[in-house]
Structure formats: structure tokens, C-alpha cells
Amino acid sequence: MIVGCLALNSSFEPLTMVPLRRALRLVIDGKAEIVEADRERPVRSARLALPRPSVIRLTRFIHVPRRFRRQVTNTFLFARDRYTCQYCGRSATQLRPRESLTRDHVVPLSRGGTNAWTNVVTSCSACNTRKAHHLPEEAGMHLLHVPVEPHFVHLSWAVRRLTPTQAKYIRLFYGASVLHQLEALENRAYVHKSRYA
Numbered sequence: 730m731i732v733g734c735l736a737l738n739s740s741f742e743p744l745t746m747v748p749l750r751r752a753l754r755l756v757i758d759g760k761a762e763i764v765e766a767d768r769e770r771p772v773r774s775a776r777l778a779l780p781r782p783s784v785i786r787l788t789r790f791i792h793v794p795r796r797f798r799r800q801v802t803n804t805f806l807f808a809r810d811r812y813t814c815q816y817c818g819r820s821a822t823q824l825r826p827r828e829s830l831t832r833d834h835v836v837p838l839s840r841g842g843t844n845a846w847t848n849v850v851t852s853c854s855a856c857n858t859r860k861a862h863h864l865p866e867e868a869g870m871h872l873l874h875v876p877v878e879p880h881f882v883h884l885s886w887a888v889r890r891l892t893p894t895q896a897k898y899i900r901l902f903y904g905a906s907v908l909h910q911l912e913a914l915e916n917r918a919y920v921h922k923s924r925y926a
């Protein structure tokens with residue numbers, strides 16, 4: 730089953746996963762070409778039938794600004810921190826009913842902290858409330874890991890599953906070791922999700 734479609738830059742650099750509907754729109758508009766498709770399960774609309782794309786390639790090279798690539802979303806932040814509070818070490822599955830995972834700013838925004846990868850960590854709501862507008866040391870709290878900026882590709886796949894065909898393009902561009910790291914991340918995220926469902 731294809732979860733999404735892998736979008737490659739015209740240089741074949743894997744960019745991101747896009748929903749099937751968006752991938753089809755790009756192809757129909759001539760902005761992308763289908764590289765790999767599931768031809769046995771075409772997508773039909775009133776007017777046309779298209780092979781179901783699993784990998785597309787943009788027809789024109791797009792420059793993706795670094796700041797956009799590295800934007801911190803909670804989905805990626807929680808995946809980076811393995812769905813674990815970086816203060817008390819409890820995972821999402823260990824939280825009480827009214828608790829949730831949140832984004833904590835190590836140096837609070839009110840004190841000049843930013844949303845950069847190196848200043849945000851996953852925190853359970855209880856720890857976040859306790860820390861409030863303090864630095865960790867002021868609140869007597871300690872980070873389990875120093876927050877770092879992850880590789881963009883790790884993030885893109887931390888929360889999604891790849892098909893073998895899609896994985897081939899990651900290996901082509903980044904090498905087998907990156908693919909193995911992605912698979913390790915992916916398995917962790919997947920186990921988490923299925924446990925949580």
C-alpha cells in the first residue's frame with residue numbers, strides 16, 4: 730500500500746513525501762513527471778486514468794531554502810526526540826490521560842529564546858508547566874539530551890513509511906547508510922504509532 734508519493738527534485742534529490750492527490754495535480758499540470766508508478770492500480774477520474782505515482786520528479790529544479798527545509802514542526806520535533814519528554818523521560822504512551830507532548834523552549838521565548846532546533850525540545854505538559862518561564866537549571870530540571878538540528882532527510886521520513894521502490898531513490902542519492910538510519914527511525918516511529926492507536 731502506497732502511503733504517499735516521494736517527490737524528487739529535477740536533480741533526483743529526494744525532497745519530501747506528498748499526498749497522492751497533490752502528486753497527481755503536479756503531473757497533470759506538467760510540473761512533474763512520473764518516475765515510478767503502480768500501474769495495476771490506476772487512479773481514475775471522470776475524464777482520465779493515470780498510473781498511481783509512487784515517485785515523481787519535478788520538471789524544473791527548485792531551490793529549497795535552508796530555513797524552510799529545517800522548519801521545526803511538532804511532528805518532526807516529537808519524532809526527533811523519539812516521542813519522549815526530554816525532562817522526565819516518559820514516552821507518549823506513559824503519559825496520564827490529560828497530559829500531552831508539547832514543545833518546550835529551553836531558553837523561553839519571553840527571555841529571547843528562539844524556535845531553532847537547538848532551543849526546542851519535546852516536553853510533557855506537566856514538565857512544561859513546571860518549567861514555566863525558567864531556564865532548566867533555575868527550575869532544577871535537566872535535559873536528557875542536548876537538542877541538535879537533525880538531517881532534513883531523517884525528519885522527512887521519521888514519521889512516514891517508505892515502499893521499497895521509494896527507498897531505492899533514497900539509497901541512490903544518499904547512500905545505503907542513510908537509508909538504514911531512516912529505516913531505524915521509521916520503525917521506531919511506526920511502533921510508536923501502532924501502539925498509540
Ligand SMILES: [Zn+2]
Pocket residue numbers: 814815816817818819852853854855856857
Ligand atoms: Zn516530563
